[in-house]
Amino acid sequence: MAFPRSDLAAPAPTTGRPETAPTTVKIVVAGGFAVGKTTLIGSISDIDPLRTEAALTEHSVGVDDAGDRTRKTETTVAMDFGRIALPGNLWLYLFGTPGQDRFLFMWDDLVRGAIGAVVLVDTDRLEQCFPAVDYFEARGIPFVVALNCFDGVARHGIDEVRAALQVPANVPMIYTDARARPATKQALISVVQLAMQRLTGAPAGPPA
Amino acid sequence: MPGPPRDPQPDDLEGVVYESGSIRPYALTGGRTRGSGDLLPIEALVSVLGRPAVQLSTEKLRIVDLAMAQYLSIAELSAHMHMPVGVVRVLVGDLVEAGHARIHGAATPAYNPATTLSVLESVLDGISAL
Numbered sequence: 001m002a003f004p005r006s007d008l009a010a011p012a013p014t015t016g017r018p019e020t021a022p023t024t025v026k027i028v029v030a031g032g033f034a035v036g037k038t039t040l041i042g043s044i045s046d047i048d049p050l051r052t053e054a055a056l057t058e059h060s061v062g063v064d065d066a067g068d069r070t071r072k073t074e075t076t077v078a079m080d081f082g083r084i085a086l087p088g089n090l091w092l093y094l095f096g097t098p099g100q101d102r103f104l105f106m107w108d109d110l111v112r113g114a115i116g117a118v119v120l121v122d123t124d125r126l127e128q129c130f131p132a133v134d135y136f137e138a139r140g141i142p143f144v145v146a147l148n149c150f151d152g153v154a155r156h157g158i159d160e161v162r163a164a165l166q167v168p169a170n171v172p173m174i175y176t177d178a179r180a181r182p183a184t185k186q187a188l189i190s191v192v193q194l195a196m197q198r199l200t201g202a203p204a205g206p207p208a
Numbered sequence: 209m210p211g212p213p214r215d216p217q218p219d220d221l222e223g224v225v226y227e228s229g230s231i232r233p234y235a236l237t238g239g240r241t242r243g244s245g246d247l248l249p250i251e252a253l254v255s256v257l258g259r260p261a262v263q264l265s266t267e268k269l270r271i272v273d274l275a276m277a278q279y280l281s282i283a284e285l286s287a288h289m290h291m292p293v294g295v296v297r298v299l300v301g302d303l304v305e306a307g308h309a310r311i312h313g314a315a316t317p318a319y320n321p322a323t324t325l326s327v328l329e330s331v332l333d334g335i336s337a338l
Contacts, residue, residue: 017255017278021312023321024251024281025331044338050287052250081283086334090327091313093251093281113249113315115322115331185338192332199325 018089026093027191028111030136031120032128036148036178037096038080040120044184045082045094052079077103079110092188097132104131116142116191120178123147123156126164133165142194146176146187248297250286252314253279260308267291268299272308279312 029037042049077098084092095110097103111117117136121129129145136143147154147161158173167173172190177183196202256275264272267289274280274288286296303309314321321327 021253021255021279023327024253024313025321025327026251050284052283052286053292086331087337088330088334090330090334092331093283095250110250113320113322115328185335188335189332192328192335195322196325196328196332199323199328
C-alpha cells in the first residue's frame with residue numbers, strides 16, 4: 001500500500017485527528033423538564049456538555065395562552081449532548097431530548113440510529129416521563145427507566161413505580177444518581193445490554 | 209382563504225445584504241431546509257482535508273476551519289457555530305457535494321453500528337472499563 005507524500009522529512013502531524021474516523025454511536029437521554037438529563041450527560045462525558053439548537057416552525061393547533069386557535073410560531077429547541085471516546089476508535093454520543101412534550105416529533109431525528117435510551121425519572125413527578133416511555137415503547141426502541149435518586153434517597157420502590165408507569169417486566173428499571181459517574185455508567189451499560197439482548201434474541205428480562 | 213405562505217426561494221435572497229449577526233439562519237442556506245445533507249445523522253462526523261481554493265461563504269469557511277484539524281459531528285458543529293442543526297446539515301451537505309468535506313462514522317442505509325453486535329460489544333466493554 002502506497003502512502004502519498006510520506007518521506008523522512010515530513011513534519012509530525014499537527015493534528016490529533018486519527019487516520020481512520022471513529023465510529024459513532026449514540027444513546028438518548030430522555031425524561032421530563034429539569035429531571036437531570038444534562039447532569040447525567042455531564043457526569044460521564046469527556047467534553048463539557050454542549051448545547052445545540054434546532055429551529056422549528058411549529059403549526060400548533062389548539063388554544064394557547066393567548067387564546068388563538070391556530071398559529072405558526074418560530075421556536076428554538078435546545079438539546080444538550082456529550083461525547084465519550086471508547087477504545088476501538090468509538091465515540092459514544094449522549095443526547096438529551098428537548099424537555100417538553102410538544103417536541104416529541106423532533107425525537108425521530110434524534111433517535112434514528114441510536115443504540116437505545118435512558119428515561120430519567122423523578123419519582124415525585126412521575127407523569128413527566130409518560131411521553132418518553134410511550135414514545136420508545138411504541139417504536140420498539142430499547143430503553144431503561146432510571147429513577148433519579150435526588151440526595152441519594154430512593155423515595156419510591158421500583159415495583160411501585162413500575163406499576164404506576166405500567167411498563168412491562170422486560171423493561172429494565174434501575175435506581176440511578178444523575179450526578180454520579182458510576183451510576184450513569186451502570187445506566188448506560190443497561191441500555192447497551194438490552195440492545196444486545198434484542199439483537200441476539202436473548203430474553204430481555206432478568207432471569208425468573 | 210389565502211394559501212400558505214410560499215417557501216422562500218434562493219432568488220429571494222439575491223442582492224439582499226444582511227448585517228452580520230442579524231441574519232435569520234435559513235437565509236444562509238438560501239431558504240432551504242432540505243438539501244443533500246438533510247438526512248445526515250446528528251452524530252455523523254465531518255472532516256475537511258484543507259481550505260478549498262474556491263470562494264466559500266463565511267459559514268462554510270467556519271465549518272472548514274472547525275473540521276480541518278479534528279473530526280466533528282454535525283451536532284458539535286451546530287453547537288460551536290451557534291446555528292441550528294438543520295442549517296448545519298444543509299451547509300455540510302453542500303460542502304460534501306462540492307468535494308470539500310467528507311462524512312464518516314455514523315449509520316448509513318447499509319450499515320448501522322448501533323445494530324451491529326461487535327460494535328455493541330466494544331461499547332459495552334468500553335463503558336464498563338471507564
